[in-house]
Amino acid sequence: MADLITVWATHLAETELSTALPRRWAHTRGVTTRATEVGQLLGKDANLLVAAATLHDVGYAPRLAVTGFHPLDGARFLRDEHGADERLVRLVANHSFALLEAEERGLREELVAEFPLLEEPLLVDALVYCDMTTTPDGDRTTAEERVAEILSRYGDESVIGRFIRRAAPEIVGTVGRVEAALAAQPR
Template identity: 80%
Template sequence: MGDLIEEWAARVAEAELSGTLPQRWARTQGVAKRAVEVGHALGKDASLLVAAATLHDVGYAPRLAVTEFHPLDGARFLRDEHGADERLVRLVANHSFALLEAEARGLREELATEFPLLERPLLVDTLVYCDMTTTPDGDRTTAQDRVAEILSRYGDDSVVGRFIRRAAPEICASVERVEAAVAAQPR
């Protein structure tokens, strides 16, 4: 079943992103590659991680951008159009401390009510790791450099800039926890 969810996620993400947002599709593929690289640390949840990494930015697709908040738009799309697994939908909705950005956008209650956080800290951290160690072009980077890149693109005073500055310590802590968990796993 693991390969099936990963293949389905890749088809959905490619269909929604590759034609309209080719750079976002390249980034998505890079995030999914990170998930494959570190997924062994999650055991049975490895395929769920890869699927979530592949779909985490699907809400950027122009036809899906209803609220202009991609975690919420993507999660609603996966739930409503695809009847996707609830854990997958909740991971997409809450990836990379989305609740903090939702708060800045006045969408915190909506996100938290519709898509409560998963109670799998390592799984949630690992999706943060995959997302925040990948550049806009899909290449590997550090979390610190990714945060700096986001700030330079959006600006300090934008909603995204304020969110990413607030989330940066948590992002770095998640990345450190994942790196430690991966290092502790036998290969």
């Protein structure tokens, strides 16, 4: 059952993404579906994961793109315009190894100073899993296929290409850990 934070997150993400960036909205919906499935691992934090999954790419919205680095732009929007929960904001800011991309963009110090990584490995890993097992169209994929798709879309030598090549081993390892945790859950 959805709670207030997930209803709010869905409304906000849909408002910012569905018309301006329909493919990004499709991806977001798929990531949210994965989060709903993975929530069983997180107990009381299941709704926080769903909200973070729903808002993880909100910083791509054209009106929010200040730095051009969507985790930072999205987190600032959530903090400054909505006074969102600090853990939610920090998850959005740091989703899917954003710190590595921030380094490529020269924004590492800003990201770390404003939005330190949460020291909640399972929650952080679950969000990586949801994002990195979802295609741009919202379908399921493997971590390896997702990394290859990102590289083919952006190119090896782009900022995102350099970032994703650096992050790939961490992404694959994280997805593997979450898949193992899911497999260990009683049915």
